[in-house]
Amino acid sequence: MVTQPASDPGLLAFYAAKSNQPRRGEALKTGIKEEDDATLWANACRVMDRCSEPCRGGKREPAGLLCLPQSDLPNSFLFSFRRLRIEMEGEELTAQQTALYDRQIRVWGVDAQKRLSKASVLVSGLNGTVAEFCKNIVLAGVGSLTLMDDRLVSKDALHANFLITPDDANSRRSLAEVYCSSLREFNSMVHVSVEKGNLPQFDGSFYDKFDVVVVSSISLKDKKFINQKCRERKKRIAFYSVECRDSCGEIFVDLQNYTYSQKNSDSTVDCHLEYPTLEEAISTPWRDLPRKTTKTYFAMRVLECFEASENRNPGDTSGLDLPVVLIWRKKLCDLQHVNESLVPDGLLDRLLVAGSREHPPVCAILGGILGQEVIKAISGKGDPLKNFFYFDAADGKGIIEDISPALRS
């Protein structure tokens, strides 16, 4: 029987192997599930340097405890994913695909799964949140995933990231290459590849290969530019951007003119949504927005202006920048005819101090929401998010904001 990727003990092992936190004592224990898994665990133990407890020969133990290593594991640990290596056959879902995706097909249906397995996703700008997103759509069985980020792996990138091991940090490989080799292990039915270069410099025709483009860790200017490129193509290319600053996160969605079906018990209703581009959305006068619009939206716009003016990379900030950022806040608020209290000092300070640091639980949440949205957009099933999503661990709210200029005639 094919094991569910999401509940695969191998996945547990994978995470254990990939997590770069040093552990002390007999840190990580887990139960054995079935004979098969037990053997797997036992093998896993054998390849480890410092297994503090002898393996139990794959037998079911009532106490069910095995020890995992305290140090980082060699990549050979990933053998557990071999079980997922199944070849694709034709257009229909294979029996193996059906078995592998059994649970999720029960949620979104066979048609959605088929569309998913034909879709191509491009991701530019890799970080912990994007790693979560990639894992989610790879596990869900997207057709192909193309990764772009030529930055070399650094120690900094280890934070909040389960796709990189400390070994990778010294490997002089690019982030995209390291992500690629890790993600392939999650689901061999998904074609994961690397594209070198800088997305804004690619021709428009390059975009035609994709159904979905996700960007992160790039400047506002580049985001707008890429969003526009997606718009200019004949086929509809969904555009998403995601940023995480410690406990705060933002997702932007542009599905252009999006029609999707709502299935009722006896009929199907077509729903239509018209999305603005990022440029159009953020040009909406602040005064026109509902008073209760999340303050994070405004804070992020202030930070964007600040970063653009100083030519900084997104998240390249510290608490020291606050005085200058407050000047930018005043400028923007004056321009928009709103009171500066709309963008609280505390929030700006929190975002500046966070810089590009990501809080792993927030990465998981943003990557989960983004994964869900991309799956919805590809499958045409379910109400898609329009058009901003915010999460802040400080209040625990996951808020959808519809920020669109007055409808174009």
Added chain:
Amino acid sequence: MAPGSQLEAVKAAKVLMVGAGGIGCELLKTLALSGFEDIHIIDMDTIEVSNLNRQFLFRQSHVGQSKAKQFSVVLNGLDNLDARRHVNRLCLAAEVPLIESGTTGFLGQVTVHVKGKTECYECQPKPTQWTLPQFWQHVKMDQEKGEDISVRKFEVANAGAWRRELALKAIPVLLLHFVHSVVWAKDLLFAKLFGDRNQDNDLNVRSSDVDGSKTTENVFELSPDEDPISYGQRIYDHVFGYNIELALANEETWRNRRKPKAIHIKDVLSEISFQQNGALENCTNEGTSISAMSTLDLKNPQDVWSLEDNSKVFLEALRLFITKREKEIGSLTFDKDDQLAVEFVTAAANIRASSFGIPMHSFFETKGIAGNIVHAVATTNAIIAGLIVIEAIKVLQNDFRSYRMTYCLEHPSKKLLLMPVEPFEANKSCYVCSETPLLLEINTQTSKLCDFVEKIVRNKLGMNLPLIMNGSNLIFEAGDDLEEDVAANYMQNLNKVLAELPSPVTSGTVLTVEDLQQELTCNINIKHREEFDEEKEPDGMVLSGWLERAKDDQLLSNGQSTLLGTKRKISEAQESSENLARPFSETNAANQEIPQQIDDNNDDDEDMVMLDGPPEASKKKRFK
């Protein structure tokens, strides 16, 4: 990695994860990335609830002496009610904070339970746990009423209860009747043919009522000289033909509803196809790969077979069981991973569905229903794991003012996709975390001790190893290590009517029920009552006390969030958080449409736990 202030608390923490399923995988990853260094995992799939004793949660040199806490926080990623209740009680006893979670499809929920600060997991009454006969009785009642019923939650008091609840949760109305067919095929027909034949079974009752000369036992018996195909045809005609004709004979039943039609094998399959069917002896099926689908060349599990194909699968699967798996017959229980069993159940459920005019379903869909396969999406698990870690960090910092329970919704409510709600206070009459006595109305002249143990102590109170005292007299104790004579004495007691026990239980008696393993003690005031409403009080006894508040409390009176089995409506919980409890720092625009996440399925039958409408139903509301 958690920022500086949190890091110390996180590093020092010793965390226990219970459950290593979908949420567990994600949780382990997020914990490790967040800087947790000491993580212990226990998988309830391997470890029986009864093995997870309190030693696991805290070390204790002598019972009654102070315990050294072992874990800083317990994180649950479990999928069944029994295990959840057990862990809740262990955490209360050890005073270890508990973070509960659950997901189904795109829905999820995270709650925080800290003794003295918030409600415990069991402060809200959980949905009724039904035994299989009760479940079947309700199904029959529905059928007899001829109702076009909306989706209901049928919970069966076994380990897979929660799965069943969830599997049925998302099933649209049309499917519900098919669910009946699957339950019939799996729990009655399959069990009758391949399981323990001595078990009471509706199939006997139905035909022996009229057919006095030929007992049903004979019908299901394979005669020594009978070939498997003839046997299969005989069974086919009996259950889909004869039994339906019998049912049709009762005109009253069918007055307001569509009559089923009897189906006989000769009407469906021609002589020739029988022979083809039977001629497949040279198939290479071995062991677990034995499959009627492969001998009949039915490849795609997503296809809905014709009545003819279903009939062929029925006969072929039955034949394969008899010829290839003879030894197992008599002791088989349905297993969703048993290919041939699922094939048989699919075919039987479809033929029955066809007889009742219900749409037929594919092997794949039937497997989901029969196996109670939980709908799961990796993204929801990832989100819930993130929320768990956020709450865990607050708990470790003892930042109880910011504890939240969070709902992960499929459709936003007031712009919120992730909706935090302030935790509720402990229910002062919760039988688990308070010491309020319970009240049991029961007919002490007719109810036996065993009824009390089964229906109240095990099903309602969720105890595994109970000990029952009447004053200072021990009247029952569960356990393997009892002296023989003591055990025999308890057996005698179990079969006695309450009023006739050596220390009689009558109106006014106070029973003490304890589970030492769970460190839970309950006092139950007994009140004698003569009559019970068969339909509304099928147990023949009514436990109250912990339920009373729930009934008075508007918040809990209708609708519910089923994920953790709490009787609470999401939108109401949210309102309560905004109106009753401390408001959030900012409230959201109220001009947004509030989609109805949970339907109000009011029903006159109070014992029937109503379910959220299927996703389609809630969408319908939205677009009205």
